[in-house]
Amino acid sequence: MDTIKIVFLIGTLEMGGTERQFIEMLRRLDRKRFVPHILSFRCQGRLREEIEALQVPFTCLHVQNTRGTLNPISYLRICKLTWDIYRYLKIETPHIVQSHLFWPNIHSCIAGKYAGVPVIITGRRATMSIHHQKFRKYTKWHYRWLQNVTNRWATAILVNSHIIKQHCLEREKFVTPERVHVLYNGIDPTPYTRPIDSIPIKKEFRLSHDANTVGMIATLHPRKGYRDFLEAAALVLQTYPDTIFLLIGRDDGIKSTLEEVAEKQGIRHAVLFTGERHDIPELLSVLDVQVSSSYIEGQSNAILEGMAAGKAIVATEAGGNPELILDGQTGLLVPPGNPSHLARAIVQLLGNQQQRKQLGEKARQRAATHFGIAEMVQQSEALYQTLVHTNISTSLHTLPESPESTCSNSPTKK
Template identity: 35%
Template sequence: MKPARDHARPRHEIGAAGDPAKQIVFVTLSLDVGGTDRHLTALSSELVRRGWPVVIYCFNREGVLADQARAAGVRVIPPPVQAEGRRSVALRRLVTSLRAARGLRKLLEDEQPRIVHFFLTEPYIFGAPAARKAGVPIRIMSRREVTPEHGRLHLARRLEARIHGEMTAIIGNSRRVVDDLIGEGVKRERLGLIYSGVNLSAFANPPAAIEVRRELGIAADALVLVKIANLIEYKGHADLIAAIARLDRATRERLVVLLVGRDDGAQPALREQAASLGVADSLRFLGQRSDVPRLLAAADIGVHASHMEGFANAILEGMAAGLPVAATRVGGTPDAIIDGVTGLLVPARDPAALAAAIERLAADSDLRRRMGAAARERINSAFGLAGCVDGYEALYRGLMAGRLPCEIRAVGLDQR
């Protein structure tokens, strides 16, 4: 672990230039390149542009997107001690989180923001009590993932349920996530729904597919699939590999699969699986990348095989790039993909169904073009970043005016 490089500043320096009465402190784990990290970086940057002074306090470490956020005028504060990696042993992680919570409380007491907004489980569990003790008047939690039936996250939800009553508002990013929150006892009047949004400008002038393929050493006539997800068991990479092995020989021979995402320990087993099924040559493990829109421009089909999701940014980005997406029908995915129109939905943990969807798209270039165009139009009309930020602004302004989330139309549960 290494010491943090930033410390609390006077209240007037809390964020970029803007109205001090609108100060917001976001609390998250880090600013790496996961879906929440990219969402929060884009959201905070746009809020600063609109005149909101914004701070992001990281519980674990800064992450690779911190400098991008700072360049946009966001103040990024690391914890008192930064973890060397995203994951660490339990005792060390507990100590780091407790110290981060103390650092957060001091920041909030010194700078007295109007709003503190939590993302992800660990910052919420450890940070919410600090915000209450510091007397922050408006406290918000955003949930961006569904609750599994078993495991550590399921147990963490029991702890979260004890904190929910201290929040001014709790926001889900899909209908399924909102349903989970209702099941945890959150009162409907304190619930809101804000879908994630895509920065459409990142996809406005894509490079030529052949240019990106040349850089990656991919043939111009190859069939390119892309899956954007960190290598974690529940993201379904093993199901995708099993599905690839089921494709007909002609499809496999022209297939290249780009697997983009940080390895959280699953890659050796995935490589072994691919080798045992005879499809290793079709896979490209590209690791963590910051040029996702460029990689999507090289692809023909997007794939998302997760076992659970809140509302995946990767799916929205694939659709914004004009790709038909074959995805599992989990979490908030059906809120984005219209089955048979903008993509294809299949059951989770079903390689045969996923293979059939891929085969259908692989065999019909006209279908891919129609679905891809419809997918892009759906993103442009319903899931752009500007509309997403409009929702957050309406939430903050409404709460500052003393309204409940249920009284703020832009975050109502009856959307779309």
């Protein structure tokens, strides 16, 4: 086989952590051996610009909304979407269909099975903290049922931390250890290790040269624990009243609530909302301490970026964070959902410049030696080849009948 054709099924064109990893991998994928195609639920978003710049074939399905509860109307929409994906796969005949998140996983398994795709790769990108079950989006029985049923048809499940593999094996059905592959996120350290002029950022946000600066990089979403971050900020300000707190990320509907929290805490003057930014190395350059207060994580790209930049990091023990940060060696870990613990760790680092420097340098070294983007791409390519060579012959013997559907609208190629 000269080349392997891969269809990547994605649910959104907004640039989140999973999407950034996907683009970095796509940018480095060996085009002599692999032919990527993108099939997207949505048609517009920043990710599309990145895809088109890479000259990768792109098709969108004009899906308006994938959120909400299951009901007869949404069920019909799900069936129609699966039918459209099935027809696309029958036409394109890829060797692999790959997805990363919940709804793309469900659709790729069903459509991929009936379209006779030899290799179906799904993903798990995050898990709740073992200690906190505040966010239960996909724990209702019908979501669990969908995931368990479609697990039967996944050739492989890709996860980005060992804790996610553990949760997958413990909490899902029809999953075996040999089908779950751990592939860590990767990062190119170059943008974070080059000389950076921090003066423009300081001028933009009017940061004084002697002020402590603490920042968090994440979409403004409840699962990221921003409320805890603000409550911790109020405690930190009791010890270091000149500290400024940067909330760096796209608003996912909670900015106004967070502003109210800051007002009630009496710390609005010390809190800056930057919005979505694409100059992360420059923003990191002004931080004394980086924080991740998430309840749910897989493997945090923001933490990886901070490690590559040599930042002193305080993070919760959620998801794969302990696989990134070695507590007391490359950063500090605290329990999720505990603002007082978070505040104490921040205060500890603000009061000890030498410790910040030591933790940051060891974090930089760990990022470079354990989480390189080149290694991630090489491991992905090796897995693709192994799965195709293992499954391509058996899949040609028996193909299932196509699913019945009354839907008639076709996907739109761009």
